[in-house]
Every structure is written in C-alpha cells, then in structure tokens.
Amino acid sequence: MRVPFQYIIRNLLVRKVTTGLTAGGMALVVFVFASILMLDEGLKKTLVNTGEINNIILTRKGSDTEVQSTIYRDQASIIETKPIVANSVDATPLLSKELVVLISLQKSNAKQQSNVVVRGTSTKGFELRPDVQISEGNFFRSGSSDIVIGSAIAKEYSNTNLGDQIYFAQRLWTIVGVFDAKKTAFDSEIWVSREQLMQAFRRKNFSIIVFRSTEKQSINTIQKEFDSDPRLSLDVKLEQDFYKDQSKALSKFINILGMTLTIIFSVGATIGSMITMNAAVANRTNEIGTLRALGFKKIEILTAFLIESIVLALIGGLIGVFGATFMEFSDFTTTNFQTFADLSFGFVMTPIIALKALIIATLMGVIGGTFPAFHAANLEIVDALRSK
Known part of the structure; x- marks a missing residue:
C-alpha cells in the first residue's frame, strides 16, 4: 500500500505561500543554469555556423x-x-x-x-x-x-x-x-x-x-600536400572548424562562470527546500502518525515526502525553463578571447538544455527532501499521534 499521489499534491496546494517561495528559489537556479547553457550554445552555433563546410x-x-x-x-x-x-x-x-x-x-x-x-x-x-x-x-x-x-x-x-x-x-x-x-x-x-x-x-x-576544394579529400591529406612544398608553411583547416576552435576559450569561461553561479544559487535553494520540507514534517507530525497507524510503512512515508520534494523542485524547474526560453529574444555581445574583437550572438534553447535543467531541479529536490523524509519516516507512531 502506498500513499496516494493526490495526498502529496494536496499538501503542496495547502501550503501555497511556502510552496510558491520554494518553487521560486528553484526556478531562479534553473533559470540561471539554463541561461548559461543557452549562452554557450548560442556562441557555439554562431561560430560553428560561420563559413561554409566545403x-x-x-x-x-x-x-x-x-x-x-x-x-x-x-x-x-x-x-x-x-x-x-x-x-x-x-x-x-x-x-x-x-x-x-x-x-x-x-x-x-x-x-x-x-x-x-x-x-x-x-x-x-x-x-x-x-x-x-x-x-x-x-x-x-x-x-x-x-x-x-x-x-x-x-x-x-x-x-x-x-x-x-x-x-x-x-x-x-x-x-x-x-x-x-x-x-x-x-x-x-x-x-x-x-x-x-x-x-x-x-x-x-x-x-x-x-x-x-575540387575534391572531397580529408584535411590531413590536403595538409600533407601543402607540407610537401617547402615554400608553403601553412596550416590547413575547414573554415567551419577554424571558427569553431575560436569559441573554445570563451566557451570554457562561460561554462566555469555559469557552473559557479549555479552551485552558489543551488546551495541556497536546496537549503530552502530542506527548511520547507522540515517545516512540513513538523506541521504534519500527527498526520504522519495517523498514516503509520493505518498501516503505511516507513518506506512509504519516506517515499511520499521525497516525491513531494521532487514535485516541488520540478514545478520550480519548469517555471525556470519556461522563463529561460524568453532569453532567445535577446542578443548578447562580448569580446572573443581569441580575436579580441566584439562578437554578437544569441541565446539558444535546445531539448538537451531543458532536460539538463530539469535534472538539476530534480537533484535539488532529492537532496533537499532526503533528510526531512527520513525524519518523517522514523517518527514513532505513539509520539506522532500525541503531538499537537
């Protein structure tokens, strides 16, 4: 016998303010994380698409x-x-x-x-x-x-x-x-x-x-042909690969900055989720005792509270991803670390980025909800029923 899913959703709806604030914190983290990935994707798309493949x-x-x-x-x-x-x-x-x-x-x-x-x-x-x-x-x-x-x-x-x-x-x-x-x-x-x-x-x-090129030869073959002529000390690359290589330094910087911000914000959001779930356990101690008395096992109580935390995080994650999609309407200009010239590019959302953002939200929900869920599952039935 497992705790009904409707019970989990009802508890989230009852605590509208705390649910909203916690989901908002999660949404902010996901928004920042998704925006950084979109920025990196936009940079790569701009430089990789520069030039012709042939x-x-x-x-x-x-x-x-x-x-x-x-x-x-x-x-x-x-x-x-x-x-x-x-x-x-x-x-x-x-x-x-x-x-x-x-x-x-x-x-x-x-x-x-x-x-x-x-x-x-x-x-x-x-x-x-x-x-x-x-x-x-x-x-x-x-x-x-x-x-x-x-x-x-x-x-x-x-x-x-x-x-x-x-x-x-x-x-x-x-x-x-x-x-x-x-x-x-x-x-x-x-x-x-x-x-x-x-x-x-x-x-x-x-x-x-x-x-x-007249023929579809590999770059290595063309490079060897030029290397065989001592008058031509030149590097040979596909035009798209040449510009793609120029994105590496800036892409690395964007990813390091983005991950740093995401980690900082996610710690705060996870702590907020943990506090919210701890408060939920404290306010529903009597209710938890009733569930145990009705025959629900510890693992089922733990699972219910963990799912509640994950659902809360996913709500925030979906809001964050939705908000990040609007970044596609804006452009970003920065200095290309290779050329030291300004480069304009946009934010690009992809299904992979959305999936990664939701995975981050789920992880925050799991981490934030694990301790409160264990605490709820290990409450003694008699003590829980006596609480007011």
Missing part, C-alpha cells in the same frame, strides 16, 4: 587567429595554381585572398570603444560564402572607399546608417550596404575592398586564403 582556410603555421596570420603574395600565387583549388563559373580560381585587421568603433549605448573586425575581400569572398547576402544597399565597388557592414554592426554601433562615413586608417569610408550573415560571426564584421584596405594599412601581404 571551404578550406589557410593561415600561417602556428597562427591561432586571422589577425595574427600572414600569407605572402608569392605563396598566394603558388596556391592559385594548385589543382586542388576549384574554379569559379568564370573559369578563375574559386579563391579569396583576404586581409583581416582590427579597428575601434564607438558603440551606440556605451562610452568606450570596442574592437571590430574589418575584412578586406572581393566578390570571390561573397561567392565562397553564399549565406552572406546584401540586405540593404549595394555591394562595395572594387578600388573604392565603400564598405558594407554586418547586421550586428548596424544595430549596435553609432553612425552606421547607409551613407554614413566611418573614419579609420586615416581616411573616411562610406557605408553603401548592410549584409545579413544568418547570425554568424560575419554579422559582427565590416567588409571592404581588399586592395583599398591593404593600401590604407600599408600592408603588402594577406592574412588568410579561403578556397573551395
């Missing part, structure tokens, strides 16, 4: 970022002749030689300036990345001081309307277009004519080379 990116040997990398013009000329490089529709190599630099821009809602990536590219850069589309205005003209900006730049920075001018590298650049990169890292960049950017920054060499 694109190969070349950087200088040992360079972790595009800004640190240098590829010489004679190396670029050799790479263009490689049979592994696919051709575009115009029979020219489907390859983009790019210069990547950092500049400082004024944010709309902040006093300080932030670092922004400026990418010198060409029409080939857009051809290699079909997901990057001009949403407003036009593409920059080759050889001009025109620039196109990502959608995140247009939202977050001052003087970023079409026709506005931005000053960097000792010249004015005119915004002629805004591009949408489908919420990838490119949305936080400015794109400009490569040759004009190289002149402005007095650079003779490129930062990276991106190309489409």
Whole structure:
C-alpha cells in the first residue's frame, strides 16, 4: 500500500505561500543554469555556423587567429595554381585572398570603444560564402572607399546608417550596404575592398586564403600536400572548424562562470527546500502518525515526502525553463578571447538544455527532501499521534 499521489499534491496546494517561495528559489537556479547553457550554445552555433563546410582556410603555421596570420603574395600565387583549388563559373580560381585587421568603433549605448573586425575581400569572398547576402544597399565597388557592414554592426554601433562615413586608417569610408550573415560571426564584421584596405594599412601581404576544394579529400591529406612544398608553411583547416576552435576559450569561461553561479544559487535553494520540507514534517507530525497507524510503512512515508520534494523542485524547474526560453529574444555581445574583437550572438534553447535543467531541479529536490523524509519516516507512531 502506498500513499496516494493526490495526498502529496494536496499538501503542496495547502501550503501555497511556502510552496510558491520554494518553487521560486528553484526556478531562479534553473533559470540561471539554463541561461548559461543557452549562452554557450548560442556562441557555439554562431561560430560553428560561420563559413561554409566545403571551404578550406589557410593561415600561417602556428597562427591561432586571422589577425595574427600572414600569407605572402608569392605563396598566394603558388596556391592559385594548385589543382586542388576549384574554379569559379568564370573559369578563375574559386579563391579569396583576404586581409583581416582590427579597428575601434564607438558603440551606440556605451562610452568606450570596442574592437571590430574589418575584412578586406572581393566578390570571390561573397561567392565562397553564399549565406552572406546584401540586405540593404549595394555591394562595395572594387578600388573604392565603400564598405558594407554586418547586421550586428548596424544595430549596435553609432553612425552606421547607409551613407554614413566611418573614419579609420586615416581616411573616411562610406557605408553603401548592410549584409545579413544568418547570425554568424560575419554579422559582427565590416567588409571592404581588399586592395583599398591593404593600401590604407600599408600592408603588402594577406592574412588568410579561403578556397573551395575540387575534391572531397580529408584535411590531413590536403595538409600533407601543402607540407610537401617547402615554400608553403601553412596550416590547413575547414573554415567551419577554424571558427569553431575560436569559441573554445570563451566557451570554457562561460561554462566555469555559469557552473559557479549555479552551485552558489543551488546551495541556497536546496537549503530552502530542506527548511520547507522540515517545516512540513513538523506541521504534519500527527498526520504522519495517523498514516503509520493505518498501516503505511516507513518506506512509504519516506517515499511520499521525497516525491513531494521532487514535485516541488520540478514545478520550480519548469517555471525556470519556461522563463529561460524568453532569453532567445535577446542578443548578447562580448569580446572573443581569441580575436579580441566584439562578437554578437544569441541565446539558444535546445531539448538537451531543458532536460539538463530539469535534472538539476530534480537533484535539488532529492537532496533537499532526503533528510526531512527520513525524519518523517522514523517518527514513532505513539509520539506522532500525541503531538499537537
């Protein structure tokens, strides 16, 4: 014979205030935990989805970022002749030689300036990345001081309307277009004519080379092909893998911060749950004695109170997960620890995150309810019935 589930629910409904406060504490912990996981998922989704899965990116040997990398013009000329490089529709190599630099821009809602990536590219850069589309205005003209900006730049920075001018590298650049990169890292960049950017920054060499491969070969095979040429001391990676690697340091920081906050809050919420359940046991001592007198065993009393604690925690967990889903309507901007440039990304809820959050809530319920449940189960029948 087990204690009816309706009995457990009735006791939660009778203590509306304490139930609400305890569930609220649980909800706060779950909300923080889920939000941190959503933030990490949003970061990974933004950087992993940056670039095309079939694109190969070349950087200088040992360079972790595009800004640190240098590829010489004679190396670029050799790479263009490689049979592994696919051709575009115009029979020219489907390859983009790019210069990547950092500049400082004024944010709309902040006093300080932030670092922004400026990418010198060409029409080939857009051809290699079909997901990057001009949403407003036009593409920059080759050889001009025109620039196109990502959608995140247009939202977050001052003087970023079409026709506005931005000053960097000792010249004015005119915004002629805004591009949408489908919420990838490119949305936080400015794109400009490569040759004009190289002149402005007095650079003779490129930062990276991106190309489409003619064959579906493994990265290791392509790396060996480049390593066999002593003139090409370069690292070879899939474009998506390259940007995915840039998320690791920031992702680690977010997870450490999130787990620290979750542990701190969960300790408080668990103690609150324990106090609530202890109070429930104290107020229902006579009732517990009656249940024992009716023939309910100790294990059944223990199970009933433990289930009550878990149900209370799950109510808080569901509220917390529901609240966290609204974070998907907001964006987050922080500094990418690899590039030191600002990166905009959103919160992303997944079924796995919701499940993890509810598991955390369940664990808090089990931990918070175990001691009070044991206490209730071990009350002597006579003493319990005599209590007032």
